[in-house]
Amino acid sequence: MPEDFKCGSIALIGFPNVGKSTLLNRLVGEKLAITSPKPQTTRQRLLGIVNLPQAQLLFLDTPGVLDPKGALNATLVAAALNALSEADVVVWLVEPQPPAANDQVLLPHLRQLDRPLIVVINKIDTVAKPRLLPIIGAYHELFPGAPIIPITALLGEGVAELKAEILKFLPASPPLYPLDQETDSTERFLVAELIRERVLHHTSEEIPHAVAVQVEEFDESRRPQLIKIRALIYVERNSQKGI
Numbered sequence: 001m002p003e004d005f006k007c008g009s010i011a012l013i014g015f016p017n018v019g020k021s022t023l024l025n026r027l028v029g030e031k032l033a034i035t036s037p038k039p040q041t042t043r044q045r046l047l048g049i050v051n052l053p054q055a056q057l058l059f060l061d062t063p064g065v066l067d068p069k070g071a072l073n074a075t076l077v078a079a080a081l082n083a084l085s086e087a088d089v090v091v092w093l094v095e096p097q098p099p100a101a102n103d104q105v106l107l108p109h110l111r112q113l114d115r116p117l118i119v120v121i122n123k124i125d126t127v128a129k130p131r132l133l134p135i136i137g138a139y140h141e142l143f144p145g146a147p148i149i150p151i152t153a154l155l156g157e158g159v160a161e162l163k164a165e166i167l168k169f170l171p172a173s174p175p176l177y178p179l180d181q182e183t184d185s186t187e188r189f190l191v192a193e194l195i196r197e198r199v200l201h202h203t204s205e206e207i208p209h210a211v212a213v214q215v216e217e218f219d220e221s222r223r224p225q226l227i228k229i230r231a232l233i234y235v236e237r238n239s240q241k242g243i
Helices: 020-028 071-086 107-111 129-142 159-169 187-203
Strands: 006-014 046-052 055-061 089-094 117-121 148-150 212-223 226-234
Touching: 006 020, 006 071, 006 159, 020 046, 020 055, 020 159, 046 159, 055 159, 071 107, 089 159, 117 129, 117 159, 129 148, 148 159, 187 212, 187 226
Parallel strands: 006 055, 006 089, 089 117, 117 148
Antiparallel strands: 046 055, 212 226
16 A cells, blocks of 8 residues: 555535435445435435545535525424534535536635635536536636535536546545545445435435335345345335325
């Protein structure tokens, strides 16, 4: 292992549906985080580990930051904001829009950061370059010392450049996890999340994002490469069970 090996945590933070989970999956190279057009699909922080020859990057996918009205939103927002104080580097994902349209709840916290901030403008494939350049300039004015990285997480464009920028800010440290590990989440948790993703995709607006999944059985002993899974799906009202 190199003497100058680096290891640190990177918080992915931003408005719901800005592409944090898609970016995490692209960075890790595996589907760890579920994705859905519905707000607040991500309920809790999910760790994705990227192992490079010279560094171990610990990415934290956080719930989207909304106006914290209601108990659920307040809890999710608190989890996201806690990541700001725990991470070595903060990556703020925004859509290709002027800053006034992005994250007014989050901006005051970002202005008070005492650690490196990288602004990532995602989904740049959806805007023409002449429109993108003024947006990049506006973020430079908002955070003069912060790198501004345009990407399209879904296609992988700009992701290598983002990794290189993050590496500049990571502290020198030995790895905190085995070098072949990709997450600290259990298989049961990941299976429950995949089931919840399918429910959200197939039920459209009929089932709210408050649906929950509990894996009751996870049996790998029956046959090689075959896992028996039994899960309970919880919804808010009895009328939703038939759906």
